[in-house]
Amino acid sequence: MRLLLRCDAGPSTGVGHAVRCAAVAEAALAAGHEVVWSGHLDGLDWLWGGLSPGGLPGTVLAPSDDAASLTAVAREVGADAVHVDHYLLGTDLRPALDAAGIVLSTVEDFATGRRPGDVVVDPNLGADTHPRPDDGSPVLLRGPRYAPLRVAAREARSVRNGAAPGEVARTATRPTGADGAGPAPGVGAEPRVLVVMGGTDAAGLLPRVVAALDATGAPAEVEVVVPAGRDLPLPGAGPARFRAIAPVSDLPAAMAGADLVISAAGTTVWELCCVGVPMALVRxxxxxxxxxxxxxxxxAGLGLGGPGDVADTATAAATLRPLLTDPGLRASFAARARTVVDGRGAERIVSAVADAVHDRRKRDTEPSDAPTISARPATEADAELLLAWRNDPETRRWSRASEEVRPEQHRAWLRSSLERTDRLLLVVTDAGGPVGTVRWDREDDGWEVSITVAPDRRGAGSAGPLLAAGERALRERTGPGTSVIAVVHADNAASARLFARAGYTSSDGPDADGFATHRRRLA
Structure with missing residues (x-):
């Protein structure tokens, strides 16, 4: 797959979009794909230097600022997919790219930057429970499971994890030199604080945060990441000692060696969560x-409010002081943050985009009169067919109840199921005949799905359309906004991919029997 990345970075836009795209580029290259960029990406040598294996990953082309020019560039470079992390491009991207046979992957932050896509990514905590209009986007990757982080973040997570609870990983490798953050911190009671307000500090927050830290009156070693070309006066006396440093190539490594990071609440938050660092955030x-x-x-983090809040030096200082003086409080924030992000979001995004490209190629080679798939309520006449599917060895292998069912048991179960109002049992068919069955069971926190692909239709890409048909039937019955649940065994990788591509997210690990719960909300 050849992937075109579209993003900008600069004084007004910040560098978060480029950092997220850089993580996707790393994952794509690691998976054997090719990468090309389009955008305003000057002055990011510090970012490229921190990537694996190092240097700018791929060619950078001039920015394309509308659907027609972006589609033209994508055609010119032979892109199979375009990944857009840019708020200002329009909602007309998908039709233009689709007409050219190109897959669109698009990033949104809740409603900001929202547009239809073949793959839609919203990496924010809580995104998977936020209602989203049904705009025809087939694959929704929502929540911090899909936060695209650089390889360096996972490496820093490992370093940090080697420390005792509540203590800094004193063996962390800290960058040194012109763009570094100094040597690894030594053992001592004074906390090591890192202040980073994004690659450009577009909101001008650094002077306010520095003033608040100084006003706490708490001893600390403070390193302030100052963007190139900025002059930031630092306090010269007081319990806290300040030092300005240039933007850091391997920021996650610097995080791993800090006792506290004060950051803008942008992309850096997900790296902080992954590494597991106490953080104070500015909106x-x-x-x-x-x-x-x-x-x-x-x-997972302490809130300092917005620019106006941190301008109130006394209030901001009072909020920060407990974090500087209480290691236990810092440890509690770090422990919660670490559970939010595992650092493999970029890999999941690339996998979903590659799957969409594969599906697109397959769809483009199918006859134009491909059969329409639809779901209908099951009847007692389906008993023999449903029993054969239920007792198929491959079906039973992944079922929570794996024993074979006797015909008389099945008939009684079917009669009971058809009478229940908290169960919807469907048979899904297309022009070629039965495709499989979808069952929905009403639980306390939503409708749980169980799907079975007919044994003779396996390997034909039927599972996704089967699930989609089942969801449409449930939505017709219950309306939009319905919460749906899928319980999948941890070893059943194919089913896990199916539900991930359909927009289901898993916030919990497997239970004692190896089953994990995946959730989404029908738009």
Whole structure:
């Protein structure tokens, strides 16, 4: 697959979009794909230097600012897919790219930057429970499971994990030199604080945060990441000692060696969560509001408010002081943050985009009169067919109840199922005949799905359309906004991929029997 990445970075837009795209580029290259860029990406040598294996991954072309020019560039470079992380491009991208046979992957932050796509990514905590209009996007990757992080973040997570609870990983490898953050911290009671307000500090927050830290009166070693070309006066006396440093190539490694990071509530938050670092967050822009609320509400970070709040030096200092003086409080924030992100979101995004490209190629080679798939309620006349599917060895292998069912048991079960109002049992067919069955069972927190592909239709790409037909039938019965659940065994990778591509997210690990619960909300 050849992937075209479209993003910008600069004083007004910040660098978060480029950082997210860089993580996707790393994952794509690691999976054997090719990468090309389009955008304003000057002054990011510090970012490229921190990537694996190092250097700018792929060619950078001039920015394409509308659907027609982006489609033309994608055709010119032979892209199979375009990944857009840009708020200002329009909602007409998907039709233009679709007409050219190109898959669109698009990133949104709740409603900001929202547009239809073949793959839609919203990496924010709580995104998977936020209602989203049904705009025809078939694959929704929502929640921090899909936060695209650089390889460096996972490496820093491992370093940090080697430390004792509540203590800094004193063996962390810290960058040094012109773009580094100094040597690894030594053992001592004073906390090591890292202040980073994005690659450009577009909101001008650094002077306010520095003033608040100085006003705490708490001893600390403070390193402030100052964007190129900025002059930031630092306090010269007081319990806290300040030092300005240039943007850091391997920021996650610097995080791993810090006792506290004060950051804008943008892309950096997900790296902080992955590494497992205590954080205090500033809501630097309007598009950060929902993510800021979710992280602070989950207890994964301390909220300092917006620019106006940190301008009140005394109040901001009073909020920060407990974090500087209480290692136990810092440890509690770090422990919660680490559970939010595992660092493999970029791999999941690339896998979903590659699957969409594969499906597109397959669809383009199918006859134009491909059969329409539809779901109908089961009847007692389906008893023999449903029993044969239920007792198929491959079906039973992944079922929570794996024993073979006797005919008389099945008939009684079917009669009972057809009478229940909390169960919807469907048979899905197309012009070629039965495709499989979908069953929905009403639980306390939503409708749980169980699907079975007819044995003679396996390997034909039927599972996705089967699930979609079942969802449409349930939506017709219950209306939009319905919460749906899938319980999948941890070893059943094919089913896990199926539900991930359909927009289901898993927030819990497998239970004692190896089953994990995946959730989504029908738009």
């Amino acid at each position: 630097a822009a309007d598009n950060q509001v929902e993510g800021y609320r979710a992280v602070v509400g989950a207890g």
